[in-house]
Amino acid sequence: MTDRFRITLAQLNATVGDIAGNAALARSAWEEGRAAGAQLVALPEMFITGYNTQDLVVKPAFHNAAIRAIEALAKDCADGPALAIGGPAVVDGALHNGYYILKKGQIQTCVLKHELPNETVFDEVRVYDAGPLGGPYVVDGVRVGSPICEDAWHMEVSETLAETGAEFLLVPNGSPYYRNKLEERQNLMVARVVETGLPLIYLNLVGGQDDQMFDGGTFVLNPGGELALQMPVMEEAITQLDLVRGPGGWRAVKGALASIPDAYELDYRAMVLSLRDYLRKTGFSQVLLGLSGGIDSAIVATIAADALGPENVRCVMLPSEYTSQSSLEDAKAVAENLGARYDYVPIKEGRDAVTNTLAPLFEGREPDITEENLQSRLRGLLLMALSNKFGEMLLTTGNKSEVAVGYATIYGDMSGGYNPIKDLYKTRVFEICRWRNENHRPWMMGPSGEVIPVRVIEKPPSAELKPDQKDSDSLPDYPVLDGILDILIDQDGSIEDCINAGYTREDANRVEHLIYIAEYKRFQSAPGTRLSKRAFWLDRRYPIVNRFRDSI
Numbered sequence: 001m002t003d004r005f006r007i008t009l010a011q012l013n014a015t016v017g018d019i020a021g022n023a024a025l026a027r028s029a030w031e032e033g034r035a036a037g038a039q040l041v042a043l044p045e046m047f048i049t050g051y052n053t054q055d056l057v058v059k060p061a062f063h064n065a066a067i068r069a070i071e072a073l074a075k076d077c078a079d080g081p082a083l084a085i086g087g088p089a090v091v092d093g094a095l096h097n098g099y100y101i102l103k104k105g106q107i108q109t110c111v112l113k114h115e116l117p118n119e120t121v122f123d124e125v126r127v128y129d130a131g132p133l134g135g136p137y138v139v140d141g142v143r144v145g146s147p148i149c150e151d152a153w154h155m156e157v158s159e160t161l162a163e164t165g166a167e168f169l170l171v172p173n174g175s176p177y178y179r180n181k182l183e184e185r186q187n188l189m190v191a192r193v194v195e196t197g198l199p200l201i202y203l204n205l206v207g208g209q210d211d212q213m214f215d216g217g218t219f220v221l222n223p224g225g226e227l228a229l230q231m232p233v234m235e236e237a238i239t240q241l242d243l244v245r246g247p248g249g250w251r252a253v254k255g256a257l258a259s260i261p262d263a264y265e266l267d268y269r270a271m272v273l274s275l276r277d278y279l280r281k282t283g284f285s286q287v288l289l290g291l292s293g294g295i296d297s298a299i300v301a302t303i304a305a306d307a308l309g310p311e312n313v314r315c316v317m318l319p320s321e322y323t324s325q326s327s328l329e330d331a332k333a334v335a336e337n338l339g340a341r342y343d344y345v346p347i348k349e350g351r352d353a354v355t356n357t358l359a360p361l362f363e364g365r366e367p368d369i370t371e372e373n374l375q376s377r378l379r380g381l382l383l384m385a386l387s388n389k390f391g392e393m394l395l396t397t398g399n400k401s402e403v404a405v406g407y408a409t410i411y412g413d414m415s416g417g418y419n420p421i422k423d424l425y426k427t428r429v430f431e432i433c434r435w436r437n438e439n440h441r442p443w444m445m446g447p448s449g450e451v452i453p454v455r456v457i458e459k460p461p462s463a464e465l466k467p468d469q470k471d472s473d474s475l476p477d478y479p480v481l482d483g484i485l486d487i488l489i490d491q492d493g494s495i496e497d498c499i500n501a502g503y504t505r506e507d508a509n510r511v512e513h514l515i516y517i518a519e520y521k522r523f524q525s526a527p528g529t530r531l532s533k534r535a536f537w538l539d540r541r542y543p544i545v546n547r548f549r550d551s552i
Contacts, residue, residue, distance in 0.1 A: 005142050005243045005250070007170070008033030008041040008081070011216045012236050013207030015281050016050030017062075023048060023069045026085055027076060029238055034080035036240050039140045041083050044172045044205040045149050046097060048073075048087035051174035051205055052212060058127050063088040063095060070100050071107065078105030082139045084146070086172050094129040099146050099172055101137050109137045113148040114157055121176060121212055121530070121538040124150075133157060135164035142167055145198075149173045152202075153188055155195055162196035168243060168250050169196065173204040177215035177270050178533050179263055182233070185217075190225040197223050199243065199252050206236055208277030211422075211530045211537050213270040217260075220252045228252035233260065234269050235443070264435040267428075267531050268303075269443065271420040274529040276307040278418050279393060288314035289395040290383055290413070291335060291342070293327030294461060296421060298334045298452045299433050300397045303420045305446030310339035314392055318345050318379045322467060330456045337451040343386075347378050354378065376412030384415055393417040396526050401426040401478060403525065403536060404485050405511065406518025414525055422528025423535040425485065426461070426478040433457050476507050484511045490534045495550045509551050520544045 010029035014022045026043055033041035049057060049066045057063055066087050077083045082103040089098030089110050097113035112131020116124035133156070136143040145166030151157040152171045161169065169192065175185065185202065193200050199222050206216035213234070220229035220241060229252060231237050242253040261269070279285065287304050291297045297315075304313045315335040319328060335342035354374055362370075387394040396416030398408045400423050408414045421429060433452045440448035461478070462470050475481055484503050487493040488511065498508035522536050523544055534540050 003245045005040075005140070005245075006036065006038045007201065007241045007243070008036060008038040009201065009203055009218055009231065009239045009241055010041060010043050011204060011206050011218045011231055011238070012043065012047070013214075013277070014044075014047050014050040014205065015207075016053055016209055017056065018050060019048060019066055019069045022050060023073055026073060026083065030073075030077045030080065030083050032238055033240075038081045038240065039142075040144070040170075041081050042170055042172065042201075042203055043083075043085045044203055045086040045099070045174040046088070047085050047172075047205070050209065051086075051214070052121060052176075052209060053127075054123075055127060057088050058095065063090065070102070074100075074102040074107055075105050077102060082108070084170070084172070086148070086174070091131075095127065096131050097124065097128050097148060098131075099148050101139065103139070111137065111146050111148060113151060115150040115154045117150040120178075120533055122150075123538075133160045136161055136166040145169045147171055147192075149175060152192055152200075155192070158192045158196050158198075162198055166196075166198060168199040168201070170201045171203065173202060174214060175204050176212040176530065177234075177266070178535075179267065179531055181215070182217050182260060182266075186219065186221075186227075189219075189221055193221045193223060193225050197249070199223060199228075199250055201241065201252075206234060208274035208281070208529075210278070211274075211527045211535060213274045213529060215266075215270065220255070222251050223249070227257065229255040230257040230260070232258040233266065234273050264432060265439070265441070267424070268432055268436060269441075270531060271303050271424075271529045272307045272444070275303060275395075275418060275420050278527075279308065282393075282417075284391070284393040284417075286312040286314070286390070286392040287395050288316060288383065288386055288390070288392040289397060289416075290379055291315035291317055291331040292397075293317070293324075293330035293334075293456065295429055295433060295452070295456055296399050296402075296426075297331075297397045298456050299429055299436070300395055300420055301334055301338060301340060302433075302436055302446060302451055304395060305338045305340055305451075306444040309445040310447070311341075313338065313340040314343060314386070314390070315340050316343045316345055316383060316386065318347050318382060320347050320351065320375050322375075326455070326459070330453060330459075333453050334451070334456065337449075337453070338446055345382055347375060347382070350378050350382070351375060373409045373412060376409035378412075380409075380412045380415035387417075395419065397421065398525075399424050399426045399429050400536075401481055401485060403522060404489060404518065405475065405481070405514035406521050407475060408521065410521050410524060414521065416526045419526045419528035422525070423531040425482045427482045430457060476511065480507060481511060484508055485515075488512055488515060489540065490532060492534070509549070512550060516542075516546050516549070519546065
């Protein structure tokens with residue numbers, strides 16, 4: 001009877017659709033596990049395809065290619081430890097989310113996911129059939145239970161595995177980050193350990209995919225809920241885990257306990273790494289953005305410098321006659337502090353040309369928001385021209401508060417391929433800027449110190465599209481706006497909830513109206529890093545045409 005069992009835990013960064021590349025990562029991890037004397041090398045959920053595949057996995061050419069790659073891996077990894085890897089499975093014509101156990105050149109077994117998530121960014125009921133409740137599989141005489149991701153959030157799956165002889169639980173996951181997710185996961189897994197009396201290994205994917213950041217943070221719990229191993233968050237890592245059998249069953253040998261950063265660092269790192277991965281996985285290595293002298297573009301420039309290195313970031317100031325001297329100075333200071341390229345491209349001549357072209361049609365009408373938006377759209381045109389000419393992805397810089405109420409110009413400052421701060425409310429932008437000025441980490445490629453001048457953080461926000469303009473002229477002050485948005489969007493609350501929280505009926509009704517009429521803009525907006533459970537895109541799906549108003 002085996003009294004010691006070694007598992008290689010591979011917390012790695014898969015790329016959706018790169019089946020050959022993901023297989024190569026799996027093979028490399030297997031070789032490392034073989035060299036370390038492991039009995040089992042484990043990779044996360046749907047690793048062979050990358051995750052979240054959405055409807056791509058339904059395409060027969062795609063899931064069949066993934067299955068063939070798993071079959072090839074089994075042959076390549078015949079002489080050594082078993083390899084556990086997630087991928088699509090077809091059983092009796094039905095498509096499943098599977099977890100394959102490869103041993104001695106063959107697929108030994110394939111566990112099928114039973115509980116399919118159908119909330120937030122996941123819609124697995126749409127693409128997969130649910131598998132039956134099953135029992136454990138055997139590796140070198142040891143019975144292992146593998147509830148797949150969502151399965152472990154439901155008591156009956158783990159209890160069934162325990163009742164049918166599982167000696168420990170290995171849970172492969174593709175679980176994306178949102179604020180406070182790490183604590184939520186551990187609390188739920190402690191419950192599974194207490195219910196089953198078995199050690200539990202929570203193995204998670206890492207890396208960015210579209211708006212989602214899979215944050216790793218793999219951990220191991222012993223019976224009773226004691227933390228035996230904590231792998232780092234938001235970075236690739238391979239760790240050897242030993243389990244030993246004693247009179248009371250299996251226990252994990254205690255390993256390293258990586259520190260868990262605070263919420264500000266986790267948010268910031270998610271924005272940096274998701275941008276880095278988005279660019280790498282789409283084939284870009286450089287970015288540009290319009291640097292206005294305001295706080296939003298300053299933090300986006302900083303995130304970009306930390307993700308790619310300042311030498312790969314182009315900051316462009318596009319001033320009009322309404323751009324203040326302080327904005328000119330502040331934009332240049334941010335670029336210089338970061339060590340990024342700074343270009344100065346005035347829009348006056350282009351604006352005059354467009355204004356003169358439209359003058360015969362606009363004759364007799366007073367200037368209004370149309371003329372303001374012309375400035376923004378001209379900036380978007382110029383930035384996209386630079387993007388096309390130099391092969392640099394344009395970043396857009398609207399925070400969640402602005403995205404929520406449509407305080408941005410479609411085809412203007414909304415132009416761009418990615419928005420790192422799309423799920424960051426304005427009040428939190430201020431806090432994140434202060435945090436970044438005070439903190440620097442080895443994974444940041446930008447310089448340390450006060451890269452965002454305090455004056456940028458403290459000055460009243462303004463779009464500077466007309467004389468003496470301030471955001472507060474057309475919106476409630478940001479603490480009020482963000483408080484109402486949190487209730488209406490993140491808590492899915494009502495106007496009455498806003499009033500009960502101390503906000504005025506007028507402000508709440510107005511903000512709700514702005515949210516709904518901006519839906520068409522969000523539908524066309526760039527993707528951005530998901531930091532909450534109510535990010536704009538897959539988390540919150542509303543109709544564009546919508547006359548409902550919760551007015552009281």
